[in-house]
Amino acid sequence: MRRSADGGPATTPEGRGSAPSPWPDHLYDAYVFDMDGTIYLGDQLLPGARRLVLELRERGIPVRFLSNNPTRDPSQYAEKLRALGIATPISEIANTVVTMTRWLRTHHPGATVFPIAEQPLIDSFREAGIPMSDDPAAIDVVVASYDRSFDYRKLQIAFDALWFHRRAILVATNPDPFCPFPGGRGEPDCAAVVAAIEACTGAKCQMVVGKPNPVMLEEAIGDLRLDPRRCLVVGDRLSTDIRMAARAHMASAMPLTGESTREDVAALDPSDRPTYVLDRVDRLLPAALWRECGWAETD
Numbered sequence: 001m002r003r004s005a006d007g008g009p010a011t012t013p014e015g016r017g018s019a020p021s022p023w024p025d026h027l028y029d030a031y032v033f034d035m036d037g038t039i040y041l042g043d044q045l046l047p048g049a050r051r052l053v054l055e056l057r058e059r060g061i062p063v064r065f066l067s068n069n070p071t072r073d074p075s076q077y078a079e080k081l082r083a084l085g086i087a088t089p090i091s092e093i094a095n096t097v098v099t100m101t102r103w104l105r106t107h108h109p110g111a112t113v114f115p116i117a118e119q120p121l122i123d124s125f126r127e128a129g130i131p132m133s134d135d136p137a138a139i140d141v142v143v144a145s146y147d148r149s150f151d152y153r154k155l156q157i158a159f160d161a162l163w164f165h166r167r168a169i170l171v172a173t174n175p176d177p178f179c180p181f182p183g184g185r186g187e188p189d190c191a192a193v194v195a196a197i198e199a200c201t202g203a204k205c206q207m208v209v210g211k212p213n214p215v216m217l218e219e220a221i222g223d224l225r226l227d228p229r230r231c232l233v234v235g236d237r238l239s240t241d242i243r244m245a246a247r248a249h250m251a252s253a254m255p256l257t258g259e260s261t262r263e264d265v266a267a268l269d270p271s272d273r274p275t276y277v278l279d280r281v282d283r284l285l286p287a288a289l290w291r292e293c294g295w296a297e298t299d
């Protein structure tokens, strides 16, 4: 990539020469990172992600990680980050396993839940003492999630609880239609499960706890007692990461290493656009600090 005089990008990463996105010219008080498509893609660390996180920590700036994906619990994310050279305490990672468990305990204490879910979410419910059942006559809350073991049996139980017995409500972990994979591929996500249940029951999902719901931010940075306007949300998805930041009146940065593109940004109303669009996530460190750190784009 060609560079401008101040060290910022002179062209888009595709080299088409459209207007560059501004780099942040200052550091924020805390950073909330999405993981898939932002820090890594599949099992590959994305360029600059590791050194950025380590540099922010070196400067004493809190870093938190946030994912909509409920197929892992925070300890599994901690293990994945550690394997990629970004060792992180479990307390600095939150995902929809955490937020859905907390939401149920707060808003539906004692309710009997039918989780359409993989093991980490079920284990979290069990550890939290949330009653679970697959008896449609006993179910108060059907929890839809990203569940790669979703099948007709589970759909029938949800149908009976919602449509026949008419006693349950439908809620979901996250609104994502698919999970992005390397090579432009993907895998159906929670929205597909919700759509199947809504289609046959006529029920409407009443709560989605994942991004863009700002409840995720409370989980991530609520303990820091910082002014959210001085914190930055970083994520690759406009419909979740960037929308959550906008709802919370926070600044946001979108690396072009995941799902959303510059064209997607351009199609949005200006008030819905991310504050920064970056070809690589380590552009979050201001250009002057790149020079101070001696960083090059080949790293």
Ligand SMILES: [Mg+2]
Residues within 6 Å of the ligand: 034, 035, 036, 037, 038, 235, 236, 237, 258
């Ligand atoms: Mg992502």
